[in-house]
Amino acid sequence: MVAIKTTTTLRKPPGSCHGGASRACSRQLHQTFMTYCRGHNPSSTFLLANHSCNSRPDHRCRRRLQPLAASLGKDDLPRGTPGTQAENAAAAAAGSSSNESQAAVTTTTPQITPGALWRFSRPHTIWGTAISVVSISLLAFLQHVAAAAADAFLFNAPAPAVPWMPFAATLASALVAALLANVAIVGINQVYDVEIDRINKPELPLAAGEMSVATGKAVSIxxxxxxxxxxxxAGTPSLLATVGASLALGFAYSVDLPFLRWKRNPTLAAACIFGVRAIAVQLGFYDHASVSLARASGWPMVPPPPAAVWFGVCFMTAFSVAIALCKDLPDTAGDAKHGVRTMSVRAGRKGVFRFAVAMLLCTYALAASVIxxxxxxxxxxPVNVVTALAHVALGAVLFLNxxxxxxxxxxxIKRFYMMVWKLFYAEYFLLPFVYL
Known part of the structure; x- marks a missing residue:
């Protein structure tokens, strides 16, 4: 990335730096230098340069700036400023003559770092997408292997080879498309929520000024x-439809255009989240993996989704609604200020929190019973008993927290929300072992 450089011109009042006037000019430059060194972002670099006077005696003014090197301590200069204090002060005094007196303050913004890009991608959602895609694809793989073994046994045929390489290629194509779509969705949300995030999530790169809005928009698109x-x-209609539908719902959730910005409506906001996390992910990625493996094996038909996939749809629908409620709990200050009437803003944080916890506990209890x-x-x-007990244990963890x-x-509330995401990850670890 190329550093962005902006220059602000501070003009000297009318007059020249002849004689006594040079003292006023020196004081003005000293004040400007100190203001920018102490008042701006510590990660930026500040340089006072290009000062000159209207006449040949401008060396008098520059000579008065030399003591800046001695008068400024290390703490006066921002961290990350290249060179020593003496070099910066010397650069401040080394301006050349010009027809118009001016003091220019040049600000170089920090380069975009990998850490900023990683935080821009919202890592907890990246992990959630990756784990869910792997889990659903593995479920399709196990279903394919079981169906192939059953056919071989039924027709007294040799056991078929396990399609490891086709599965690896299928999983890779799904992961790349899903993770890029995830970055696009959370990125465009930060672009349109930058003012809200300055209140609710000031640590995010756009809200903190580590990335510009234009850069965030470009990365998302x-x-x-x-x-x-x-x-x-990848060649399967289901993967293209899943990615396209997820992007459409993600953009509709965030983009501030007529009939969009669905996050303002709690029902539409929850529908966007469970539409992607509960329906598109479960059915779309399962079908992509199942169709790809069937093609690789030369099967004319694709087996229907097993009951475990529909179990995942039902479980993740309730879980996604709870996530949609919990994620807005710590954001009430910024949402209320900017007119985003989330359920937490409308009904209060305590009531929404209790409802979300109760919904998750009921979901765990019902899931354990069904399994x-x-x-x-x-x-x-034996496998189902262990899986059911695992759901009971996860419900207990939720209750105690x-x-x-x-x-x-x-x-x-933020720590609890991140804990809910960990429970989300755990469910996808259990899903391939659900036999219904």
Missing amino acids: ACAIVALACAAV FIAGLGGAFL ARRVDADDDGA
Whole structure:
């Protein structure tokens, strides 16, 4: 990335630096230098330069700036300023003569770092997307292998080879497209929420000024285009439809255009989130993996999704609604100020928090019951019992953490929200072991 350089011109009042006037000019430059060194972003570099006087005795003014090198301590200069204090002060005094007296302050913004780009991608959503795509694809792979083994047994044929390489290629294409789409969705949200994020999430790169809005928009659009291209190249209509629908819902959630900006409406906001996380991810990526493996094996038909996929759709629908509610809990200050009437703004944080926790606890209890009952009398009873107990344990973790949360404490709510995402990851680790 190329550093962006902006120059602000501070004009001297009418007059020249002859004689006594040079003292006033020197004081003005000293004040300007100190103001910019102490008042601006510590990660920027400040340089006072290009000062000159209207006449030949301008060396008098420059000579008066020499003591800046001695008068400024290390703490007066921002961190990251190249060179020593003496070099910066010397550069400040080394301006050349010109027809118009001026003091120019040149500000060089920090270069965009990999850390800023990583935080721009919202890592917790990146992990959620990656784990969910791997889990659903693995479920399709296990279903394919089981169906192939059943056919071989039924027709007394040799056991088919396990399609490891086709599965790896299928998984890679899905991951690349999904992760790029994820960056595009969370990126465009930060572009249109930059003013809100300066209140709610000042640590984000756009809100903190580490990236410009134009850069964020360019990265988001580029990721969306490449994601669609990768999905198209993969060759399955389901992957292209999944990526396209996810991008459409993500942009509708954030973009401030007529009939869009759905995040203002709690129902539409929740629909966007569970539409992607619960429906598009489960069905779309399963079908992509299943169709790709069937093509690689020369199958004329694709087996229908197993009951575990529909279990994932139902579970993640409830979970996604809870995530949609929890994510707005610490953001009430900025949302209320900018007219975003989330459920937390309308109904209050405590009530929404309790409702979200109750919804998740009921979901875990119902999931554990369904898995256990479905395993009774089946060959996979031990696996189902362990999976059901795992859901009980995750529900207990949720309950114990929720008891310690003060809904009015932003820090506690944010930590709870990130814990909910960890439970989200854990569910996808369990999903391939759900036999219904």
